[in-house]
Amino acid sequence: MKAKVWLVKCWAILACALTFGTIFFLFAYIFGKGASAITWEFLTESPKGMIIGTEGGILPAIVGSAWYTGIACLFGAVLGICTAIYQVYYCRSQRTAERIALVMKCMAGVPSIVMGLFGYTLLVLTLGWGKCILAGGITQGVMILPFIEVRAEKALREVEGDLVHASYALGVSRAYTLRRIVLPRCLPQIVSGVILGACYAMGAAAPLIFTGAVIISKVPEDVMKPAMALPYHLYMLLTQGVSPENAYGTAFVMMMIVLVTNSLATWFTWRKKV
Amino acid sequence: MSDTVIKLCDFGAAYEKKTVLEGVSTSIRRGRITAIMGPSGCGKSTLLKAMNRMLELQGGASIRGSIHLDGQDIQSIPVDELRRRVGMVFQTPTPFPLSIYKNMTYAPLYYGVHGKQKLDEIVRENLEITGLWDEVKDELDKSALKLSGGQQQRLCIARALTAEPEILLLDEPCSALDVKSTQVIEQLLLQLKERYTIVIVTHNLFQARRIADDCIFMLGGELWEQNTTEELFSNPQRPETKDYLHGAYA
C-alpha cells in the first residue's frame, strides 16, 4: 500500500512537471528561434523570392488574418451572445433551453475541416462568392460561434439569481434588467470569451483552405477577394521546406498574438474577481 | 487508568483576531457520553474540532492553553496518531464515493492492515456494531452513495471505528436525519459507550437528555456550566442555563 501511494505521488509530480515543462519549452523554442527573424522589413513587406516566402515579409498575411478574424468575431459574437441571452433569459421552457444547449454541443463537435467543407459548398459554390475573405471569415465565425456561446452562457448563469429577481420584483422588464444589471456584471467574461474566440479563429487554417486563403496576394482591400492568412502561410512555408528562418518568424508572430490575447482575456476575468 | 480521558486547561481559540473560545477548563470522563450544547455560535463545534486538531486545517485559527489526552499534551502527539485515536463524525454524512467495502477498508489499509481475511473481518465487525451488516452484507460492492441518509451516517460511524479510536467525536450527527434514523443512531451511541468515550455536539436538548451522561453548556465562547445530565437538567446553577433549557435561545 505504501509503495502504491508513493508511485501515485511520483506519477502525479512527474506528469505535472512534464506538462509545465512542455508549455515552457513550446514558447521558449518559438520565441528563441523566431526572434532573430523579426525585423521591421519582415513585418511590413510582402513575401518575395524565387520560391514565394523565402525572402521578404508577411504583411499581407498579418492584415489578411486580421480581416478573417474580425469578420469571424463579428459573426460569431453577435450570434453566440444573442443565442446565449435568449437561452438564459428569454426562452420559457426548460426543454427549449436544453435543445439549444444540445445544438451548441453538436456544433462545437463539428471538426474544423468539416466547417471548411460547409463554407465551401454553401458560400463559395452555392452563393457563388468564390474564395474570398468574407466566405473564410464567416466559416471561421461559425466555428467559433459555439465557443463564444458556451462562455457567454456560463457568464450569464453566474449572475446571482437574487439580483435578477430583485430587479423583476420592481416591475422592471427583462430587457431593462439585462441592460442595467446582468450585462454590466458579466461583460468582462463575455469579452474575454470573444477574445479567446478571436485567438482560436486567428490560428485555424483548416476552415480557410477552401474558402479564402491563398499562397500569395497583395495586402487585402476588398472582402470579396481572397487573401493570405498567417496559419496558412506558415503551413506553405513548412511544406515547401524552403525557409525555416521565415517560418520561425511567422510562428513567432502567431505565438505573440496567442500570448497577448490570452493575457488580455485572463486580465479581463481577473479584474472582475478582484 | 484514570477516569479522565481528555483534560482541557484554560483552553482558548481564535479565528484571525476574533476570539471564539476562552478559558475552557474541563475534563471528559472515560466510557461516558458527554454532550456539548449551547446556542449557535457559542463555540461548541470549535471545541470539538480542537480535540483532534482539525481546527488547524481551518485557515487563520490559533489556540491558547492545552488539551491533554491520557495525560499527554495533544500538541506533542503526532497529528495522524492523534486523529487515529480520536475519531470524528461530521454533521452531514460524508460517505466517500467508493463502494461500502472500500469505505470501510480506507483507514485500515492506510494503517498497514493487509490480507483479505483480516480486512473482511474488520469490515464485518464494525458494520455489525453499527447494525448495518444485516442491511448491506450482500451488497458490499455497492456505492456508499446509494445508502439512505441514516445508513450513510451509520456507515460513517462504522468507518470511524475502523481506525480503532478510543474516543469518538460527533458533530451534530443527526441534524440531517429524520426521526427514525435519529433513534437508530442514538441507540447505537448508547451501545458504543461501553467501548468508546463519546463526545457529541448537539443542538437538540431532548437528544442530550436521552443519551448523555454528562453535559457541558457553552455560551459566548465560554464553558458556562457542566454537570451530569440529570443534575444539569433538573437543577441548573446559573440563570442563563436555565433560560437555555427553557428554550430562551431557540
Next chain:
Amino acid sequence: MRKLEDRIVHAVMGLFCLVTVLLLAFLIYFIFRESLPAIREVGLKGLLLGNSWRPLIYSDAPSFGMRNMILSTLYVSALAVLFALVIGVGCALFLACCASGRQRALVMPYIDLLASIPSVIYGFIGLYIVVKFFEKLGRATGESVLAGGIVLSVMILPYMISSCCDTMVQIYERFRLPSRAMGVSRWYMASQLVLPASTRGILISMALATGRAMGETMAVMMVMGNAIGVPKLLGKGETISALIAMEMGIAEVGSTHYSALYTAGLVLMVMLFAINIVFERLKKKLAKEGKA
C-alpha cells in the same frame, strides 16, 4: 416604451438564436447533400470498407475506399488519448490535491494557453522536434502515426487536465476533512479516494479529448506523412481530415471525387457522434453505480 424595448429585444434575440440553430441544420443538410452522389455511385459499403483510394485514375475505374483513413484516424486518436490520459490525469491529480485554490487559479491560465496555440504551430514543432527525433534514432522517415499521436496528445492535454481537475477538486474539497479526521495522509487520499472516485470525470474528459483529437487537421497532416496505406505505429498514415484538406483543392467540383470527400467529412462527423454516444452510455452506467 420599456415594454416595447423588451419585445424588440426578445424578438431580436429569438431571431438570432433561430439563425444559429438553422446554421447547424444547414451544415448537416449541405454536407449530406454533397455526399449523396458518392454514396449512390460507390455505395456506403465500398466507401467505408474499401481499402483502395485512387480517385484520379482515368484509364482504370477510380476507387474510393477510405478504410485506411478511418483506421488512421482511430489509431492516432487512440494513441493521443492514451498519452494524454497518462500525463493529464497525473497532472490534474497533483493540481487538485497539492495546490491551493489560489495557486490553481494562478497556474490554470498557462494550461489554457496550451489550448490556444494554433494547430499549425504544433505541426511545425512536431515536424522540427518529434519527427527529427525519430529520424535521429535512425528511421528513414520520422513522419509516422506515433509522431502524430505524440503531437496530438499535447494538443488535447489542456482539455484533459482542466476537465479532470474540476472533478478532482470537487471530490478533494468535499472529503478533505473527513479523510484528515482519520489521520490519513494527503497522498493516500489522492490515490485511494480522489483517483478512484473521479472515474466518471476522467471518462467525460476522455470523450472531450477524443472528439478534439479526431477532428484535428493541420498538425496531424504535417507530421504523419500522408501515405494512403494501412497505418502502422512507425509508418505513415493519413487521417480523414488530412485527406479532405489535401485533396479538396484538386477535386473537380461535382465529380465523384468531390462528393467522396464530403462523404469523408460526413463519416468523420458520424464517428465523433458515435464515440460521444458510447461515452455517454458509459457515463450513465457509472452514474447508476453511483460514482461521482
